[in-house]
Amino acid sequence: MSKSQITFNVELRERTGTGGSRAARRDGFVPGVLYGGGEDPVAISLKRNEVQKAIETGHFLSSTATLVHKGEKQLVIPQAIQMHPVTDQPMHVDLFRVSRDQxxxxxxxxxxxxxxxxxxxxxxxxxxxxxxxxxxxxxxxxxxxxxxxxxxxxxxxxxxxxxxxxxxxxxxxxxxxxxxxxxxxxxxxxxxxxxxxxxxxxxxxxxxxxxxxxx
Missing domain, CATH: 2.170.120.20 (Ribosomal protein L25, C-terminal domain)
Known part of the structure; x- marks a missing residue:
């Protein structure tokens, strides 16, 4: 997977807070927050297997990714990722909106x-x-x-x-x-x-x- 091929199919996360994050993880998702770009922060859920594949590229935090939601695309740069201290599974991701020329x-x-x-x-x-x-x-x-x-x-x-x-x-x-x-x-x-x-x-x-x- 090259940097240009990192894509996340995401869903909006209606439940926020600890309870919402736990529910997302139980369903095989990684909770995240999308912010920046002059817009309000949005709670999202990313597929765990897609996040894991992105991490395995070795350049997850030094490359852009494309978010896809109902056909709409948004270029982002990962800002931070929280890993579970025991299982080493992704627990939470922060993503920042960017444009290609930014x-x-x-x-x-x-x-x-x-x-x-x-x-x-x-x-x-x-x-x-x-x-x-x-x-x-x-x-x-x-x-x-x-x-x-x-x-x-x-x-x-x-x-x-x-x-x-x-x-x-x-x-x-x-x-x-x-x-x-x-x-x-x-x-x-x-x-x-x-x-x-x-x-x-x-x-x-x-x-x-x-x-x-x-x-």
Missing amino acids: KIKVEVQVHFKGEEVSPGLKKGGTLNVVRHTVELLVPAGNIPESLDADVSTLEIGDNVKISDISLPGDAEPTITDRDFTIATIAGRTAAAEPAADADEEEGDEGEAAEAESED
């Missing part, structure tokens, strides 16, 4: 390619991943499946930065003040490098948090 923030997985031919790795170096995901600002209808980081030509001491990764033309990283590092090829004697990279990562997160608080 830019949203989303975490996109980084895939590394060329590891088998990287000269630095062949010499005994280690791929030190600083960022497994990158947060992008991208139109909801054009979220990439993943980002490709090519390490096939890297030597020990080289790195991959965000500028080395091809992004969709209408997407940009939310961190724009520097060309941040995605991964490095560390040598056997470069034991201190991971700590330095961790410091950089903490700096990224701290600055991102400050930016959010300023917003």
Whole structure:
């Protein structure tokens, strides 16, 4: 199932609150709330098997989905999902209305390619991943499946930065003040490098948090 194929056939949920949620779960549904888009929140029920399949894609919270109700469709972005602590079954889903052209923030997985031919790795170096995901600002209808980081030509001491990764033309990283590092090829004697990279990562997160608080 690709990101564009996540579809939920939903029903409006007349009973709300704890009792309504329990009734929905007994009938094989996952209770949820649809909100945003300048409209009032709506209580809905999603088919449990469709929610489970979406979770199994591995990118449920980083992709859009289409809600279908009586033939009408609504593009949404999942905001949160509550899982049962024992059975690990989905218990509740929050969904946010979006349009295809609306830019949203989303975490996109980084895939590394060329590891088998990287000269630095062949010499005994280690791929030190600083960022497994990158947060992008991208139109909801054009979220990439993943980002490709090519390490096939890297030597020990080289790195991959965000500028080395091809992004969709209408997407940009939310961190724009520097060309941040995605991964490095560390040598056997470069034991201190991971700590330095961790410091950089903490700096990224701290600055991102400050930016959010300023917003």
